[in-house]
Amino acid sequence: MKASSSDTVKKIFSQYLEKKGQRKTPERFAILEEVYSYNDHFDVDSLYLMMQNKKYQVSRATIYNTIELLLECNLVTKHQFGGNIARFEKAFECLRHDHLICNICGSVTEFCDPRMKEIQNMAAELMDFDISSHALYFYGVCKNCKDKLKAAEEGTTEPENNTNE
Numbered sequence: 388m389k390a391s392s393s394d395t396v397k398k399i400f401s402q403y404l405e406k407k408g409q410r411k412t413p414e415r416f417a418i419l420e421e422v423y424s425y426n427d428h429f430d431v432d433s434l435y436l437m438m439q440n441k442k443y444q445v446s447r448a449t450i451y452n453t454i455e456l457l458l459e460c461n462l463v464t465k466h467q468f469g470g471n472i473a474r475f476e477k478a479f480e481c482l483r484h485d486h487l488i489c490n491i492c493g494s495v496t497e498f499c500d501p502r503m504k505e506i507q508n509m510a511a512e513l514m515d516f517d518i519s520s521h522a523l524y525f526y527g528v529c530k531n532c533k534d535k536l537k538a539a540e541e542g543t544t545e546p547e548n549n550t551n552e
């Protein structure tokens with residue numbers, strides 16, 4: 388992350404904590420930093436492990452509590468990609484994107500299409516609705532899994548596989 392946006396993100400968080408009468412602990416800022424240095428989706432457990440590997444002394448409870456605060460001030464986005472584990476990603480100055488989720492391996496792929504913005508603007512205008520955010524998830528089968536399925540199918544259609552019937 389660029390130094391300037393790192394400062395901005397810290398400032399936003401700091402102001403939010405002040406407004407909410409929450410303590411500005413070094414742990415909370417370390418978590419913010421870790422979240423913003425990471426370029427993918429993560430869950431609380433993987434963030435906890437990443438921080439442990441870097442020898443940060445933060446508890447899971449502190450991570451949960453800090454993520455809640457980051458969600459409230461819109462510095463983090465929450466996703467439910469299927470299954471019941473919530474995943475998160477940084478939200479500040481990130482390109483608006485949507486997600487394709489594979490039902491087989493659970494992989495998450497991002498895609499970005501500027502037409503999404505047009506659709507949003509049109510819906511807002513048509514319905515006279517102030518849109519603050521949107522969520523769009525496509526579920527299906529990724530290329531990797533399709534290739535594997537195809538290979539498996541081709542493998543089982545070989546005649547010599549029918550010997551133990």
Ligand SMILES: [Zn+2]
Pocket residue numbers: 489490491492493494528529530531532533
């Ligand atoms: Zn897959």
Ligand SMILES: [Zn+2]
Pocket residue numbers: 428476484485486497
């Ligand atoms: Zn994403």
